[in-house]
Amino acid sequence: MDNSKIGVALTGCNNRNCEINSLHANHSRVLWIVLMINALMFFIEGAAGLLANSTSLLADSLDMLGDTLVYGFSLFVLTRPKRWQAAAALAKGCFMLLFGLGVLAEATYKLFVAVMPNAEIMGSIGALALAANLVCFFMLYRHRSDNLNMRSTWLCSRNDLIANIGVLLAAGLSYFFISRWPDIIVGSMIVGVFLHSAFHVIHQSIQSLNNNRKQ
DSSP states (O other): OOHHHHHHHHHHHHHHHHHHHHHHHHHHHHHHHHHHHHHHHHHHHHHHHHHHTOHHHHHHHHHHHHHHHHHHHHHHTTTSOHHHHHHHHHHHHHHHHHHHHHHHHHHHHHHHOOOOOOHHHHHHHHHHHHHHHHHHHHHHHTTTTTOHHHHHHHHHHHHHHHHHHHHHHHHHHHHHHTOSHHHHHHHHHHHHHHHHHHHHHHHHHHHHHHHHHHO
């Protein structure tokens, strides 16, 4: 093999390594930004949820905390083998499942406790959370097909948007009808979305782990 061919081969390998390193750097930057946004919104929504007696806001704040932990997992496995990424996706799916069950528990609790939420606080903080999650969603959207890890992270962000819209809907209906029932109904709908996505991510990650074992 002559020197020119060796040089071409080495250049190709080096270019491929550069592409991989660049992709990892982009993932890391995006994940750190969305992690910080979610951590900040966890504290804001949690405090507002307590102040407004709002199950929807409290549930959404816990979801923000869950996403913060999820993005931390994603950063941990960013440069690790696919088996690590599949394991992280499985952990994220389990987090999504737990928070879905948490929202279900909150909605069930509200069936027996007649506490009216503050619709004005729900609406204003819900709008802020929606704006924050839109930023996260569009930052993650371009990376959703890069690997299983980034796809499951993007799914978390998509679910956040649905939950935010649900909070705003609950706020509007609670204000208009002077009722706690919109909060309960919307919470139940959010549970369905969370549980569906959780089972989807868990199924995909288990399949990936099984495929890695066979290789």
